[in-house]
Amino acid sequence: MEKNRHSLKHIAKLSGVSLSSVSRALDPARSHMVRPELRTKILKFVNEENFSVNLSARRLRLNKAEVITVIVYLDSFKHKNFSVEFVSPSAGRDDIQCLSAAIKARHYDMKLEFIVPGQQLPYHVFDRNRTDGVIFVSYYGTEYVDCLEKSKLPNLYMSRYIDTGRHDVGLVGLNREPGYRQAIEALLKAGHRRFAWFSPPMQTSLRVNINIINDLFHEYGIFDERLFLPTICNYYDIQGILKVRRDVDAIFCSNDVIADWVVRELRRNGVRVPGDVSVIGYDNDPAYHGEWTNNVATIEAPKSLMAETAVEELLKRINDENAEERPHILLDTIFIPGDTALTQVKGD
Amino acid sequence: MEKNRHSLKHIAKLSGVSLSSVSRALDPARSHMVRPELRTKILKFVNEENFSVNLSARRLRLNKAEVITVIVYLDSFKHKNFSVEFVSPSAGRDDIQCLSAAIKARHYDMKLEFIVPGQQLPYHVFDRNRTDGVIFVSYYGTEYVDCLEKSKLPNLYMSRYIDTGRHDVGLVGLNREPGYRQAIEALLKAGHRRFAWFSPPMQTSLRVNINIINDLFHEYGIFDERLFLPTICNYYDIQGILKVRRDVDAIFCSNDVIADWVVRELRRNGVRVPGDVSVIGYDNDPAYHGEWTNNVATIEAPKSLMAETAVEELLKRINDENAEERPHILLDTIFIPGDTALTQVKGD
DNA sequence: CTGAAAGCGCTAACAA
DNA sequence: TTGTTAGCGCTTTCAG
Numbered sequence A, B: 001m002e003k004n005r006h007s008l009k010h011i012a013k014l015s016g017v018s019l020s021s022v023s024r025a026l027d028p029a030r031s032h033m034v035r036p037e038l039r040t041k042i043l044k045f046v047n048e049e050n051f052s053v054n055l056s057a058r059r060l061r062l063n064k065a066e067v068i069t070v071i072v073y074l075d076s077f078k079h080k081n082f083s084v085e086f087v088s089p090s091a092g093r094d095d096i097q098c099l100s101a102a103i104k105a106r107h108y109d110m111k112l113e114f115i116v117p118g119q120q121l122p123y124h125v126f127d128r129n130r131t132d133g134v135i136f137v138s139y140y141g142t143e144y145v146d147c148l149e150k151s152k153l154p155n156l157y158m159s160r161y162i163d164t165g166r167h168d169v170g171l172v173g174l175n176r177e178p179g180y181r182q183a184i185e186a187l188l189k190a191g192h193r194r195f196a197w198f199s200p201p202m203q204t205s206l207r208v209n210i211n212i213i214n215d216l217f218h219e220y221g222i223f224d225e226r227l228f229l230p231t232i233c234n235y236y237d238i239q240g241i242l243k244v245r246r247d248v249d250a251i252f253c254s255n256d257v258i259a260d261w262v263v264r265e266l267r268r269n270g271v272r273v274p275g276d277v278s279v280i281g282y283d284n285d286p287a288y289h290g291e292w293t294n295n296v297a298t299i300e301a302p303k304s305l306m307a308e309t310a311v312e313e314l315l316k317r318i319n320d321e322n323a324e325e326r327p328h329i330l331l332d333t334i335f336i337p338g339d340t341a342l343t344q345v346k347g348d
Numbered sequence C: 001c002t003g004a005a006a007g008c009g010c011t012a013a014c015a016a
Numbered sequence D: 001t002t003g004t005t006a007g008c009g010c011t012t013t014c015a016g
Helices: A008-015 A021-027 A036-048 A056-064 A096-105 A145-150 A177-189 A204-219 A235-244 A256-269 A303-319 B008-015 B021-027 B038-048 B055-063 B092-103 B145-150 B177-189 B205-218 B234-245 B256-268 B303-319
Strands: A066-074 A109-115 A133-137 A155-158 A171-176 A195-198 A250-253 A278-280 A298-300 A326-332 A335-336 B067-073 B109-115 B133-139 B155-156 B170-173 B197-198 B249-254 B278-280 B298-302 B326-331 B335-337
Touching: A008 A021, A008 A036, A021 A036, A021 B205, A056 B055, A066 A096, A096 A109, A096 A133, A096 A303, A096 B109, A109 B092, A133 A250, A133 A303, A133 B170, A155 A303, A171 A303, A177 A204, A177 A250, A177 A298, A177 A335, A177 B133, A195 A204, A235 A256, A250 A256, A256 A278, A298 B303, B008 B021, B008 B038, B021 B038, B021 B326, B092 B109, B092 B326, B133 B303, B155 B278, B170 B197, B177 B205, B177 B249, B177 B278, B177 B298, B177 B335, B197 B205, B234 B256, B256 B278, B303 B326
Parallel strands: A066 A109, A066 A133, A133 A155, A155 A171, A171 A326, A195 A250, A250 A278, B067 B109, B067 B133, B133 B155, B155 B170, B170 B326, B197 B249, B249 B278
Antiparallel strands: A298 A335, B298 B335
16 A cells, blocks of 8 residues: 555556556646646646655656766865955855755756865766766866766866866856946946955966956056055955055955955944945855845855856756757856945045 | 666676676675675676666665755854854865765765755655655754654754754764863863853854853863853954953863964964963864864864764664664764863973 | 556566 | 566557
8 A cells, every 4th residue: 555655656546547647747848748637637636645756767767867966176275375264154055055956946966076175086976877967166177077078978167266268168157357347337436546456365266356357457547556465365464454555445355255354344443334445345145245244245146047057058968969068158247236335426 | 789888787798697696796785695706707897897786776676765865054154143254164064075975985865955044945855755864964943853753754963063952853963071071171281270261142052062161160160250251253352352361371262263263363462372372162173274274272073973973873764664763872072182272281 | 638568777586 | 696587666659
């Protein structure tokens, strides 16, 4: 009795139809093949019995794992030039959460693998039998590309920081300029004149943001060498610099964590934010937005959209042999003024 | 041709044996049933062909999902009394990584679900068809317990902070006293006399640590009301307090992040750590240990062991109807002196 | 539009 | 110790 409770056969018996009708009724792609009234009746029993198809059976039959492997690079946080207080606690989980949601929405399972610096992934991770595709997150290495080519396993790199110029891999990345351009124009319009850049010394992942800001500052004629500071290694550097440099009215920071520190330090020094100085971060990090936060101005990286796009692109390649091998998709960033950037003309 | 490449049948044909022999040879639990020479021969082809069993088929046959669902509570980080700089970037991923490893070691898949504050998990998460058991991580709510009981889905709560007195749920937790006791005794022996406690105002998850320290400080006669400070809400509080209170020689902090801030601030003030003051954190957080870190003294919570224990206990219940319903396992913490606690008698 | 039936790859019961 | 075989639940083909 218990045995048959959860099978198409059982539902079929209850509804007085054949099991293939139940199968059809349950698959959105084939449900049109079944008479609406019949479908309604079947669904009634499906809900009553709390039935859902046996995934193992389905996957065996379809010869598909319905699994997307997400490979996350676990940065150690520990750097010579970058203190850990500049790493957001969201860092490790934001992308995973977005990908998890996107993958679930497509009825796939997410299989997580972690790349730890200096450690190799076992070969079986890329077994075609066990996964249909791979998404690398925040990883820039290519040591697995050969292996992926060999087993023809669709794959994709997704990252907020990856170099947009890379064409050696499939890529879902960010076009960071639009957000920065919007921000600069809004700030200029509101009367800002002395623009600063705060970031840790260049790492691969920051280089691009620094270059973009550098170019844009020059383009808009607001570059000032004394205010361009890719030298902020920790909170104490912020403390020190803000004590000395008071000739600033807009500070771009390489992420929201740093921006938040800057805001707090300025306010402790009696400087009004955004009244006297506007502070702009990067990432739209949930830890610094919403209640109990300073709600820093930021350049939004559309994380959910990135995850959805990555999954969608991967599925294209999974389901269609002829899909483009190496998609190269860049999503635009957007300026979000938050509560720490003045975008109205001062004095209005 | 390609079709049969990855099946027992194919390996069987290559090795000149029946497919059941291959099946047996590959299952550690049954491999003794096959002649060693035969097994060797079979394994040769298995490796050559890079074969691994089709999990869908296996799971269908065994009527098992071979999935453990890990439900992670996503704290929002944002509190009135607890600034985000006191949250480690390891927080969101440490447990997941340990559980992932433990689950993989048992040849199960990990399915991740996130509990977002104020949002309910869909019912199908607990479908017996799709998962064999559930581990809640850092979650204390019980709204799913009924649902789990109803579907007889084995489940367990695992957390470094959960109240050890809870017997309403299966539990893998921590016995935090041993580590603290070791630390206090070591520090006393090394000549420390003025002990302080730094933590944010009580949250559920901190209450236990505060109570333990409170009790132990009293037991050892080292409690000093002026130094017992569950009032540290952010870095600036640390800055302020360390400027005023210089009559301290050992500071216990509620986690390694706070301890690290204290160490840095003390050293900036010219106080030697551990020469003048010892600082002890909690968690053995990887972000504060090893190269490029202060390697703070800490009370180690054995995370890997916790994950392994949780998975093992859950599997006991999955595989044995008669296994204890609600295990109550507490693992001991251990004091790790690191580089910020003096455990040698001063002057030695 | 509906039903019957084949067969995906595997494990386990049974036979040899 | 090894081989044969039933059948897990599903999707899809084919026949009606």
